[in-house]
Every structure is written in structure tokens, then in C-alpha cells.
Amino acid sequence: MLNAWFCREVLPLERALTNFIQRNWRVASDVKDLRQDIYERALAGARTELPSHTRRYLFTVARNHLINGAKRAQVVSIELVADMSALELEEHDFEAERHLSARDELRRAQVGLDQLPPRCREVVWLRKVEGLTTRETAERLGIGLDTVEKQITQGMRALVDFMLGGNGKIRRPVTGRDRSRSELR
Amino acid sequence: MSRAERTEDLASQWVMRREEPSWSPADQAELDEWLSQSDANKVAYWRLDHGWREADRIASLGAPLRPASTMRLGLTSWKPLALAAAVLAAFTIFLLQLPGLLPGGSAQAGMERFETPIGGHKLVTLVDGSRIELNTQTAIQASVDDRVRSVWLQRGEAFFSVAKHQGQKFVIYAGPRTVTVLGTKFSVRRSGNDVVVAVLEGRVQVETSQAGAGQKSTLTSGEVAIARDRETLIAQSPSAVQQQLAWRAGMLELEGTTLAAAAAQFNRYNPKQLVIEDPEAARTIIAGSFVARNVDAFARLLEDAYGLDANDSAGRIIVSSRRLANATSPKSLGIGSIQSAPRSQGGIARQPCEAGHRNCALIPLSPPLPQTQVAMLPDKKAIQDANNWDVIHKLYPPRALAAREEGLVGFMVEIESSGSPTRCKITHTSGHPLLDLETCQLIMMHATFNRPAGSSPSQKRSYEGVVNWKLPNAPQIAAPVPPKAIAETTAPEQLVCKRIPRTGSIAGFERKCMSKSDWERASSESRTLWDQLQGIGSEGCEGPQCK
Numbered sequence: 001m002l003n004a005w006f007c008r009e010v011l012p013l014e015r016a017l018t019n020f021i022q023r024n025w026r027v028a029s030d031v032k033d034l035r036q037d038i039y040e041r042a043l044a045g046a047r048t049e050l051p052s053h054t055r056r057y058l059f060t061v062a063r064n065h066l067i068n069g070a071k072r073a074q075v076v077s078i079e080l081v082a083d084m085s086a087l088e089l090e091e092h093d094f095e096a097e098r099h100l101s102a103r104d105e106l107r108r109a110q111v112g113l114d115q116l117p118p119r120c121r122e123v124v125w126l127r128k129v130e131g132l133t134t135r136e137t138a139e140r141l142g143i144g145l146d147t148v149e150k151q152i153t154q155g156m157r158a159l160v161d162f163m164l165g166g167n168g169k170i171r172r173p174v175t176g177r178d179r180s181r182s183e184l185r
Numbered sequence: 186m187s188r189a190e191r192t193e194d195l196a197s198q199w200v201m202r203r204e205e206p207s208w209s210p211a212d213q214a215e216l217d218e219w220l221s222q223s224d225a226n227k228v229a230y231w232r233l234d235h236g237w238r239e240a241d242r243i244a245s246l247g248a249p250l251r252p253a254s255t256m257r258l259g260l261t262s263w264k265p266l267a268l269a270a271a272v273l274a275a276f277t278i279f280l281l282q283l284p285g286l287l288p289g290g291s292a293q294a295g296m297e298r299f300e301t302p303i304g305g306h307k308l309v310t311l312v313d314g315s316r317i318e319l320n321t322q323t324a325i326q327a328s329v330d331d332r333v334r335s336v337w338l339q340r341g342e343a344f345f346s347v348a349k350h351q352g353q354k355f356v357i358y359a360g361p362r363t364v365t366v367l368g369t370k371f372s373v374r375r376s377g378n379d380v381v382v383a384v385l386e387g388r389v390q391v392e393t394s395q396a397g398a399g400q401k402s403t404l405t406s407g408e409v410a411i412a413r414d415r416e417t418l419i420a421q422s423p424s425a426v427q428q429q430l431a432w433r434a435g436m437l438e439l440e441g442t443t444l445a446a447a448a449a450q451f452n453r454y455n456p457k458q459l460v461i462e463d464p465e466a467a468r469t470i471i472a473g474s475f476v477a478r479n480v481d482a483f484a485r486l487l488e489d490a491y492g493l494d495a496n497d498s499a500g501r502i503i504v505s506s507r508r509l510a511n512a513t514s515p516k517s518l519g520i521g522s523i524q525s526a527p528r529s530q531g532g533i534a535r536q537p538c539e540a541g542h543r544n545c546a547l548i549p550l551s552p553p554l555p556q557t558q559v560a561m562l563p564d565k566k567a568i569q570d571a572n573n574w575d576v577i578h579k580l581y582p583p584r585a586l587a588a589r590e591e592g593l594v595g596f597m598v599e600i601e602s603s604g605s606p607t608r609c610k611i612t613h614t615s616g617h618p619l620l621d622l623e624t625c626q627l628i629m630m631h632a633t634f635n636r637p638a639g640s641s642p643s644q645k646r647s648y649e650g651v652v653n654w655k656l657p658n659a660p661q662i663a664a665p666v667p668p669k670a671i672a673e674t675t676a677p678e679q680l681v682c683k684r685i686p687r688t689g690s691i692a693g694f695e696r697k698c699m700s701k702s703d704w705e706r707a708s709s710e711s712r713t714l715w716d717q718l719q720g721i722g723s724e725g726c727e728g729p730q731c732k
Contacts, residue, residue: 006228007235014232029187036189039228106242113240128241130332130352133205153197160236 009054015165024066038062112162116155124155196229300324304454304478314348320432321454342374362412365390380412383429437477444469455480462505466493470653582623590617591654594624600646608681624652629682
């Protein structure tokens with residue numbers, strides 16, 4: 001039930017939430033961690049009783065978390081403190097976001113897929129459209145299992161990010177080991 | 186990698202592993218354990234799982250987006266190659282769309298060709314297990330590979346039972362239309378550029394074949410799409426589907442079509458051609474179900490039940506009105522014949538006609554008209570070569586069907602040089618004003634008129650005709666309501682059609698038909714709107730630009 005609530009009510013707010021964090025937090029690389037923390041807290045708080053206004057609830061959790069974080073980090077942003085009213089403003093953003101039609105979502109999925117790197121897109125395509133397993137994909141493309149797995153997980157993360165309103169870019173950890181391994185196979 | 190990213194990475198591996206066929210209860214237990222460790226895990230997993238499932242929608246995108254599988258990337262010079270690959274992918278997309286434009290493709294491996302002669306009927310099975318039933322005079326080419334199954338319907342009619350294969354599309358290219366199958370049974374008929382799709386089970390998608398035209402419609406069971414040029418009309422009518430599929434049992438279902446159209450249907454199946462000699466006979470309305478390959482029986486029926494002459498000579502059957510017996514023979518509808526065929530009240534007896542009955546004909550009863558009213562009806566000219574009105578008949582307005590409205594609708598249309606009608610006027614009412622209006626609408630939307638030989642192309646023409654709406658299997662014909670004379674009825678309004686540029690398209694047009702007063706209302710509404718936008722509203726208007 002918690003799961004359903006989270007997917008139905010919270011996830012559609014992700015874009016707005018990310019914007020909210022970005023606006024109020026200076027360190028861009030923290031955004032994902034903060035968002036994850038906020039989700040976590042929101043979930044913990046909703047365990048006893050589901051909030052009646054998910055949006056209001058989520059953003060209250062977000063604001064409190066940011067304020068706590070700012071206090072701890074001793075970098076208090078002026079906007080954050082003055083942001084009490086921002087919650088109201090926020091509502092318009094995601095009202096629009098929530099009512100994406102199935103068609104819009106398809107288009108979004110399509111764009112998200114299109115902007116994946118070619119190999120990754122192909123692997124995702126084979127899995128989603130042709131329903132191939134990891135092993136079949138590896139055989140079809142003549143590449144290693146672990147490469148396929150890596151492509152799927154990366155593609156999945158980027159695509160989900162994009163569908164929930166993010167930029168859908170793959171954050172590719174470029175290490176020497178990764179490179180040589182993918183090249184070998 | 187940040188903390189959140191590490192969690193997400195783990196979660197993505199779980200989501201992926203869970204889709205694998207090797208997923209076991211032990212794995213599930215392990216996942217449950219991992220999820221219960223922290224809310225962070227739960228959140229990350231749910232989020233990815235949900236989003237990833239949402240992305241299933243891309244499965245509906247179909248083959249053209251699929252990138253080429255031969256693409257190989259050297260990861261050392263990642264960026265330039267990725268760019269090149271993107272270009273290549275774009276080009277592949279283009280190539281993959283080509284099959285719709287190139288019906289040839291015989292060089293392609295595994296292309297098979299099937300054909301039937303006149304009167305032929307053949308069942309073929311493709312390597313994937315799909316079955317295709319070919320009707321008379323049909324030619325198809327089929328190609329099956331592990332990604333897409335394609336069939337080109339070059340001419341004729343075919344019924345498809347598509348075997349379901351996950352992710353392997355089934356696409357039918359029928360000239361100006363492309364039909365994409367989403368697992369189903371249906372028929373496609375093509376004659377020239379007219380395409381008729383009738384769906385028995387499941388769903389199919391019909392779209393224009395031209396790239397960029399982009400009109401898509403999804404049909405579900407019991408629906409028929411009739412496509413011509415840019416227009417596609419979809420009607421929900423299980424009976425029309427049955428009628429479209431009657432050929433599979435070797436039958437022709439005719440529902441109030443003219444003899445001319447009926448003959449054309451028979452001629453598709455039989456080398457022995459029916460030739461209708463005089464226009465009066467051609468206008469006879471035929472209804473019933475007939476064995477398609479037994480044209481002789483049909484000819485006999487024409488003689489016996491319809492009072493026409495049918496002469497078998499040199500491999501042809503020539504049908505003409507029976508000149509001498511004119512006064513006594515039962516004639517079916519056609520206002521001209523009503524005048525000349527006095528008969529007992531109620532017309533001739535109707536033969537019992539049930540589904541599956543072979544060679545059973547419904548003889549339409551023409552309402553016995555009092556002489557005074559006949560005089561007010563348009564004369565013989567009224568029903569000119571009503572060829573192809575069977576298309577209209579298949580489009581029985583669902584509302585009228587539900588309300589069980591039927592009757593004769595006389596109409597007059599003005600035709601522009603291209604052959605499409607510009608105005609439609611009711612000259613004879615069926616007694617149901619809505620049915621009259623719907624008839625005009627159908628004509629405006631679907632009818633095209635050939636230019637008679639010898640007339641100048643720019644000349645405006647008009648055309649008068651009658652559509653006879655007849656309910657399929659009307660329980661019984663109650664004492665027919667005599668059609669009211671035109672003068673007595675509140676004359677239905679004329680319909681005016683205009684071509685309007687389609688929003689979001691440079692070249693696309695749509696036809697819009699409204700009655701005159703509706704057009705006036707619409708135009709005055711948009712005028713007021715523009716005025717308001719420009720600040721010339723009717724209220725608070727001051728200054729020189731105000732009237």
C-alpha cells in the first residue's frame with residue numbers, strides 16, 4: 001500500500017521536488033542524495049498514516065530537511081528561510097506535471113530512449129520491445145553479459161530519471177578498469 | 186558515486202535481475218531482505234521499478250525506431266563515434282520506414298508471393314504460424330524475419346489470423362494505408378486506393394502510408410474502417426464486419442445495394458461477367474445473401490424475384506428490364522418504377538431470409554404511394570447511376586440504426602470540379618429529419634462523383650439521387666409510412682461543406698460540414714472572439730474603430 005502510494009502520489013512530484021531542491025541548495029552534486037533522503041523521510045512519516053495532501057506533506061518534509069541540512073552545513077541560504085510561500089507557488093508546477101496523458105508519457109519515454117547512447121539504447125530496446133533476456137541480448141549483440149547488465153542498469157536509471165522529469169543523462173563513471181573491460185568484450 | 190547513487194545502482198540491478206527467467210523464490214527472499222534493510226533501499230527500488238515499468242510504453246512504438254543491430258562502437262574514441270552512430274541510427278530509421286513506400290523489395294530474403302485467380306479462395310500459412318485467407322483476385326507478398334512480419338496487399342482482399350509473437354510486429358501495407366496489428370483477426374480489402382478494414386477480434390492500427398501524413402486510428406473488434414484518399418471513416422458495426430467477412434464462407438452479403446454494385450461484386454468472383462444493360466435495371470436495389478461463385482443462381486433470382494431479363498450469351502449474362510412484362514413484374518425500389526408498377530397494397534411477399542440461408546433475397550417493399558404524392562416526387566432522373574452507393578449503405582448511421590429509422594432520402598448535391606460535393610440538399614425526406622441530415626453528411630464526407638464524359642472539367646455540376654436506408658433484418662414491415670411530400674415537411678437545412686486547413690499541418694485539410702445557420706453562428710462567434718482579442722469588444726468600445 002505504501003508502495004502504491006509512493007508510486008502514484010510521490011513520484012509524479014519528482015520534477016517539482018528536484019527543482020525545489022536545486023533552487024534552495026547550492027551544491028548541485030548533493031541534489032540526488034537530498035532527494036533520496038527526503039523520499040526516505042517521507043516514507044517513514046507516512047508509515048503510520050498516509051497523508052491526505054501528499055504534495056503539501058512532501059514539500060514540508062523537503063523544506064524541513066533542507067533547513068536541517070543547512071543548519072548542519074552552516075550555509076544558510078537566504079531564499080530557503082524566506083521560502084515559506086514558495087510551497088504555494090510550487091503547486092502549479094506539478095499540477096501540470098501530474099496530468100500527463102498516456103500519450104505524453106509515451107512521447108516522454110520515446111525521447112528519453114532516443115537520447116540514450118546508441119549501444120545503451122539498443123540494449124534497452126531489445127529488452128523492452130523484443131523482450132530479450134540479458135543472455136539473449138548478449139548473444140544477439142555478441143557482447144559480454146556484464147556489459148549488457150551494465151547497459152541495462154544505466155539505461156534504466158537514465159530513462160527513469162528522464163521520465164520523472166530529470167535530464168536523463170547517464171552519469172558514466174569513467175575509470176580505466178571500466179574502459180578496458182568493455183573494450184575487451 | 187554518492188550514497189544515493191550507490192543505492193540506486195543496487196536497486197537497478199535488482200529490478201533487472203527480477204526480470205530474468207532465472208528469478209527464483211530464493212532470489213525473491215534475498216530481495217525482500219534487502220528491501221527491509223532500509224527505507225532508502227525501498228524508495229530507490231520502488232522508484233526505478235515503477236519508472237521502468239512506465240517505460241514499457243515504448244514497446245508500442247513499433248519497429249521503425251529500432252536502432253541497427255550491426256552497430257559497433259569502439260569505446261576508446263567514444264564521442265565522435267557516438268555522433269556517427271546517431272547519424273547512422275537516424276538513417277536506419279529512414280531506411281526502416283522505406284518498406285511502406287517500396288512494395289517491391291523482391292531482393293529481400295524470404296519474400297513469398299501468393300495469388301488467387303478470379304473465383305479463387307486460398308488459405309496460406311506463413312512460417313510464423315499466421316494464417317492468411319485470400320479472396321478472389323488477390324495478390325500478396327509476405328516477408329517474415331525475426332523482428333517484423335510484413336505483408337503487401339497488392340490487390341484484392343484477405344483475412345488475417347495473426348499468430349501472437351511478443352515484440353514481432355505484423356504490418357500490412359495496402360497502398361495508401363498501413364495496418365499494424367496488435368494481435369488479432371481481421372480483413373483488409375483494397376481496390377485501387379480504397380481500403381476497407383474490418384476487425385473481427387482484437388485491435389489493429391490503421392494509418393496513412395505516406396510518411397508525415399501521420400493519421401492513425403486504432404480499430405477494435407466490431408469496427409470497420411473505410412479509407413479513401415486522406416479520409417478514414419470508422420464505424421462501430423458488428424453486422425458490417427460480418428458482412429465484410431461473408432466471403433470467407435463463400436457468400437456475398439448485400440444490403441440494399443444497387444444491382445450495378447451487386448454485379449460488380451459478383452464479377453469479382455466469376456469469370457462469367459454480369460452486364461447490366463439498361464440504367465433502370467442497374468438501379469434495382471438488391472438485398473440478401475448469395476453464393477458468390479454461383480452467378481447463374483443469382484441471374485435466375487433476378488428473373489424470378491426481381492422481374493428482370495437475364496440472358497446468358499457467350500460467357501456473359503446480360504441483364505435488362507423486362508420490357509413487356511413491365512406492368513406485372515415486381516420491381517424493387519426506384520421511384521421511377523413506382524409510378525409504372527401499380528401493385529397490391531404492401532408490395533410483394535417477402536421471402537424468409539435468415540442468417541446462413543443460401544441465395545435468399547430480401548425484396549425491399551416499396552411503399553405504395555398515392556398518386557398525388559408521386560407527382561411531387563422527382564422523376565426518373567432522380568436515381569441516376571447510383572453506383573457505389575453501397576459504400577454509403579455500409580455506413581448506416583449508428584444512431585439511426587439504434588432508433589430503427591429507415592426510409593428513402595432524396596438528395597441533391599452540387600459538385601465542384603474535383604468531384605467532391607460542396608452542398609447537399611434534401612429533396613425528399615425519409616420522415617426522420619436526423620436521418621436526412623446524416624445522409625447528407627455521409628454524402629458530403631464520402632461521395633465523389635465522376636465527371637460525365639464530354640463535360641468540361643471546370644464546370645460545376647449537380648447531382649440528384651436517392652439513398653434507400655433499409656434496416657438489416659427489420660422484424661417486419663409494418664404498414665409503411667407514406668413518405669411525406671417535401672412541401673409539407675419542415676425542410677431540413679442545407680449542409681454546406683468547407684475545406685479547412687488542419688491545425689498543425691501545412692498541407693492537410695479537413696472537410697467540415699455544417700448547416701448554413703451553424704456556419705453563420707460559428708463565424709460570428711469567431712469574429713467576436715477576434716474583436717475581443719484586439720480590444721474592439723462590443724462592450725466598453727470607444728474610439729474611431731468602433732461602429
